[in-house]
Amino acid sequence: MGGTGTLKAVLFDxxxxxxxxxxxNRDPQLVRPMESALPALERVRRAGLATGVVSNQSGIARGLLTMNQVLAVNQRVDELLGPFDVWEICPxxxxxGCACRKPAPGMILAACSTLGLHPSQVAxxxxxxxxxxxxxxxxxxxxLVPTHVTRIEEIEAAEVVAENLQGAVELLLGAATGGASRKPDARQDPPA
Incomplete structure (x- = not known):
C-alpha cells in the first residue's frame, strides 16, 4: 500500500x-453524502492512502436499530463513497464501559491493526x-470538521480544524509533505 510521507491511511467518522x-438511521435510502465527501475521498485514494470508517452506533444497544440495519446503511455509504478498506462499528x-466507543481509542486501534499500520501512520x-x-x-x-452540532469548546480544543472534508484532506496531505496546517473558524459545507 502506498502513501504520502508517513501518513498511510485516513479514517473518517x-x-x-x-x-x-x-x-x-436504519434506512439506506436516507443516506446523503456531505457535499465535499466524494472529492475528499477521491483525493485520499489518488494519494495512495487507505480509507476507513469508524462509527459509534449506540442505537443498537438502545434497541433502536439492529446490526443488520446498520450494516445496510453502511453498505449504502460504501456504494456512494467507497470502497473503504476497513469499517469499525461500536454497537x-x-x-x-467498552473500549471501542469513541472517545475510547478501540475502533481506531482495531482499524490500524486490520490495515497493518501503526496509529501514528493514520489520521x-x-x-x-x-x-x-x-x-x-x-x-x-x-x-475536526465542525458542523452545526459541534460545540464551540470542541472547536477551541481541537489542534487542527478544517472547514470541510476537502480542507481536512488537503491539510493532512500538506502536513505529510511538509506543508503548514491552519485552524479556520468556518464550519463544514452543508450537505449536497
Whole structure:
C-alpha cells in the first residue's frame, strides 16, 4: 500500500462527517453524502492512502436499530463513497464501559491493526470532540470538521480544524509533505 510521507491511511467518522447525520438511521435510502465527501475521498485514494470508517452506533444497544440495519446503511455509504478498506462499528451505549466507543481509542486501534499500520501512520477526521479524543488516545493525527452540532469548546480544543472534508484532506496531505496546517473558524459545507 502506498502513501504520502508517513501518513498511510485516513479514517473518517460516518454520521455528520461523511454523510448527513440522520439520528439512528436504519434506512439506506436516507443516506446523503456531505457535499465535499466524494472529492475528499477521491483525493485520499489518488494519494495512495487507505480509507476507513469508524462509527459509534449506540442505537443498537438502545434497541433502536439492529446490526443488520446498520450494516445496510453502511453498505449504502460504501456504494456512494467507497470502497473503504476497513469499517469499525461500536454497537455499545455510553454506559456500557467498552473500549471501542469513541472517545475510547478501540475502533481506531482495531482499524490500524486490520490495515497493518501503526496509529501514528493514520489520521482520523470527525465532527465532534469525542472523535478528536479517540484519535489522540490512539496516537493518531486528528482533524475536526465542525458542523452545526459541534460545540464551540470542541472547536477551541481541537489542534487542527478544517472547514470541510476537502480542507481536512488537503491539510493532512500538506502536513505529510511538509506543508503548514491552519485552524479556520468556518464550519463544514452543508450537505449536497
Amino acid at each position: 460516518r454520521d455528520g462527517t461523511l454523510v448527513v447525520d440522520v439520528p439512528y 455499545h451505549g455510553p454506559v456500557d 482520523f477526521v470527525g465532527d465532534i470532540g469525542a472523535d478528536m479524543e479517540a484519535a489522540a488516545a490512539a496516537g493518531s493525527h486528528a482533524v
